[in-house]
Amino acid sequence: MTSFFQSLGMSYEWAWGLSTICGILLIALPLMLSVAMIIYADRKIWAAMALRRGPNVVGPFGLLQSFADGLKVFLQETIVPSAANKGIFLIAPVVTFTVALMAWAVIPFNSNGVLANINVGLLYVLAISSLGVYGTIMAGWASNSKYPFFSAMRASAQMISYEVSIGFILICVVLWSGTFNLNGIVMAQKGHVFGIINGFVANPLLFPMWVMFLISGMAETGRAPFDLTEAESELVAGYQTEYSSMAFAAYWLGEYANVLLMCALNATLFWGGWLPPLDIPFLYIVPGFVWFLLKVLFFFFVFSWVKATVPRYRYDQLMRLGWKIFLPTSLLFVVIVSGYLMATGHFA
Amino acid sequence: MIHVIAFYLFAVLTVASGAITILARNPVHSVLWLILAFFNAAGLMVLVGAEFIAMLLVIVYVGAVAVLFLFVVMMLDIDFAELRAGFVRYFPFGALVALVLLAEIVLGIGAYRAGALHLGTPDGTAATPVGASNIEAIGALLYSRYLFLFESAGIVLLVAMIGAIVLTHRQRSDTRGQNVRKQNMRRPDEATVNVRPEVGKGVQL
Numbered sequence: 001m002t003s004f005f006q007s008l009g010m011s012y013e014w015a016w017g018l019s020t021i022c023g024i025l026l027i028a029l030p031l032m033l034s035v036a037m038i039i040y041a042d043r044k045i046w047a048a049m050a051l052r053r054g055p056n057v058v059g060p061f062g063l064l065q066s067f068a069d070g071l072k073v074f075l076q077e078t079i080v081p082s083a084a085n086k087g088i089f090l091i092a093p094v095v096t097f098t099v100a101l102m103a104w105a106v107i108p109f110n111s112n113g114v115l116a117n118i119n120v121g122l123l124y125v126l127a128i129s130s131l132g133v134y135g136t137i138m139a140g141w142a143s144n145s146k147y148p149f150f151s152a153m154r155a156s157a158q159m160i161s162y163e164v165s166i167g168f169i170l171i172c173v174v175l176w177s178g179t180f181n182l183n184g185i186v187m188a189q190k191g192h193v194f195g196i197i198n199g200f201v202a203n204p205l206l207f208p209m210w211v212m213f214l215i216s217g218m219a220e221t222g223r224a225p226f227d228l229t230e231a232e233s234e235l236v237a238g239y240q241t242e243y244s245s246m247a248f249a250a251y252w253l254g255e256y257a258n259v260l261l262m263c264a265l266n267a268t269l270f271w272g273g274w275l276p277p278l279d280i281p282f283l284y285i286v287p288g289f290v291w292f293l294l295k296v297l298f299f300f301f302v303f304s305w306v307k308a309t310v311p312r313y314r315y316d317q318l319m320r321l322g323w324k325i326f327l328p329t330s331l332l333f334v335v336i337v338s339g340y341l342m343a344t345g346h347f348a
Numbered sequence: 349m350i351h352v353i354a355f356y357l358f359a360v361l362t363v364a365s366g367a368i369t370i371l372a373r374n375p376v377h378s379v380l381w382l383i384l385a386f387f388n389a390a391g392l393m394v395l396v397g398a399e400f401i402a403m404l405l406v407i408v409y410v411g412a413v414a415v416l417f418l419f420v421v422m423m424l425d426i427d428f429a430e431l432r433a434g435f436v437r438y439f440p441f442g443a444l445v446a447l448v449l450l451a452e453i454v455l456g457i458g459a460y461r462a463g464a465l466h467l468g469t470p471d472g473t474a475a476t477p478v479g480a481s482n483i484e485a486i487g488a489l490l491y492s493r494y495l496f497l498f499e500s501a502g503i504v505l506l507v508a509m510i511g512a513i514v515l516t517h518r519q520r521s522d523t524r525g526q527n528v529r530k531q532n533m534r535r536p537d538e539a540t541v542n543v544r545p546e547v548g549k550g551v552q553l
Contacts (some may be wrong), residue, residue, distance in 0.1 A: 119481045123403035130411025141422050316526055
């Protein structure tokens, strides 16, 4: 895009700046729209599994429900509790929302459809997702209220615990693909198994890693069955209890943007990203963007499915799963995968 | 041009948030400013082309260390009046520390002006290979030349971790732990029982 703006007679700096801003808008605006639609889809799937109708009043098939909710929230009054730490209370939702959008900069939508094609793409995703904890902790502390604080403590302990095993899982993927660049990881999956299946997931050594990544992703984003941060029965509504109006909506949207990001990471790291599922020439007629979108939507369906069918974990079970099962298993797999790659001369 | 703007932006923000870290009255605000300082330092690292170090700085310091700081500080119930009460008593000691730091800075600047210290002959063995990315260059050095140092650092960390666990671990007899295996092995037919009590009679369990 930079060269296009340069052809209009701009200097390189201006063209680069303008194309970056356009790229950000091109990602952020459709992302916001898809978050609105995905909330609708989540509610519909959940309703269908509970034999209910779900939202069906606003617009055809209730399609405009999210926008109606957004408008309602937008028109509400923002209430700041008098005992709250005002500055941090107002910054916290902004942090959550911004962080949820930032990580999308390195996700490849197509062979060249990526905003920042950086060498440390995967590390960037990890770094940004580790920032997500702050929005939660700040909200819980600044609310100066008992239940949000409990919830924030739970949420941050949960996120940190599962980040550790996610780190080890990603190391397995990086070992096999030999790069931290997300586009490089996608390309490394081309014809990975038998020269025809695109995706690390069909690899018997990486398949268990994918299962653990999916579950860790649910825990990391605080989705059911790991939604202990907003366990209504014991914590009112979690760390955003004291929030109202747009600040609450920022949490809501940020949460769903994070879920979509996890789906995109699942697709990119294990299911071949924008590559078609099989390495057959005529499948490449369909643009990579479509394949990527299909995979993301599939994983979102899985997330909704799990939310609708699996009961909530107990907190000690959650911690046990993270530290006593996932962490040793992923560590073991790092050893196995690197040993296998050394034995087969992958790095030669 | 854009480099210069970015450098001054990150540098000013790092120094300013570092200063506010010390000046802030609320310890939680202090930690949050410290996080901003870390973040901008990572920005400076990116500017000098050390993107790997920058990402590690964010992941390790912002994502893990600062979260623990924040946890500890939030849990503390700090009484500011009590803190200020000790000010006069500790002032001479504080002044002494400040004096030592000032002397060190002056000495450091003097030594810097006098010329660089000769540590060894540059023979190019530690230089970054041309065309390699950050991660490859660091890995090539870390796993060949500095392998022993790298592994011993790992062992030091392991010892520290075991030490922390040993120091804080205590056997508690007053709590009832969950036996997850037993819970998982339990089947519905042994957990529930169907009874049809007669009218007016209770159930004996």
